[in-house]
Amino acid sequence: MRIKQKQIKQTALTNNCPECFSNEGLLLTFYQKHIENAWYKMATSQITDRIKCQNCNTDIYPVRWTDDIERVREFYLKSIETPAHYFKLTRLAVITLLSIVVVGITVYVLLNNVI
DSSP states (O other): OEEEEEEEEEEEEOSOOTTTOOSSOEEEEEEEEEEEOSSEEEEEEEEEEEEEETTTTEEEOGGGOOHHHHHHHHHHHHHSOOOOOEEEEOHHHHHHHHHHHHHHHHHHHHHHTOO
16 A cells, blocks of 8 residues: 655745744645555545745754744645545456456356346
8 A cells, every 4th residue: 555645735935944044945835645555546635734944954843833834834724725535446446346246146147047
């Protein structure tokens, strides 16, 4: 099973970085969780975010957020359109289900002499 975080929105912030105190270079990125395996592909409604300073190349974790950063993050979180979530079966799953149906019908016909 593979879990991917696909980027849905990225925004530059003008807030001061809590690490290097630069007022340019903060990047807020929102991600949607996608799950893929041999049987299905699914996009969940779970949204995560990440704030990174491009100047000092540091991830800014919620513990270090200032009130201003938190307010701006909440604003952008509300402005994101709800991403579409879906569930799709893969070809392997469809072929397997069809094979099971064909075998079941065949066994039913042979046991009950329907024809």
